[in-house]
Amino acid sequence: MSESNTVERRVTLASPEETHRLGVRLGELLEPGDFVGLIGDLGAGKTHLVRGVAEGARVPRSEVASPTFAIVYPYSGRIPLYHADLYRLTGYDDLYATGFMDLVGGEGAVLVEWLDRVPEAAPREHLRLTLAHAGEDSRTLEAQAFGARASTLLTAWLP
Template structure:
């Protein structure tokens, strides 16, 4: 994989801050956007995902973990596909789910555990890596490949709050 076009890190001091970062990202998502999430259990991915969904106009009560369904669609101001690759063994197993038909499609795609099957990502995408840096503090490293993901990252983390 080539080096990202743009890389930026931000620190979150609490689960609420992580949720708010997600909401800001969710407000910016457009159909065709692909966001991959990487991080250990407890790194804050769930708080971020719930925020993204809320920012995309999804009812809070609709957001659940798609671990067993692999992909779960949410309807807000756009369709947000929430995928979880944790239980999949390899790319062939992912291919059999029909997941690849959603990439670049009519909605935005938010993919947890992308590091388990990195070849699932398209050429242009945004990858967010979360890691614990304290009991409630997290570091979020955002890396963008391609023009649209760079614009998304710029509008999300680098623009005026």
């Protein structure tokens, strides 16, 4: 899976606060067109991280939901953020029907939980984050950047 130009990082997130802080920093760095896919079991911390990202992108706290009943939540911060959860989708056709693909590479940044449900949702260039349980309050984060912009983003986020 690794390509020679793929930047990768692996960090331990020792507490929910640490995950949140890391999310805030990512939110400060995101630019329109960025695509971040999140992978990990229920409770791995995907939504927790996205809440930090939204704060870092200066989305008003009241806007941020857990996208359980909708496929995509739009947030307006410093830039538009689209927060999607593909948990309930069965495939690309489902996703295509929602109009989600029109958001990709557009004027906002896109964050997608359960990207592994519909991997085709990701553009070729994207940042892929895999979260895993490592204890009650501890998680591991594996980050893989595909493409030049995602590599720049990941290197700035996790130097």
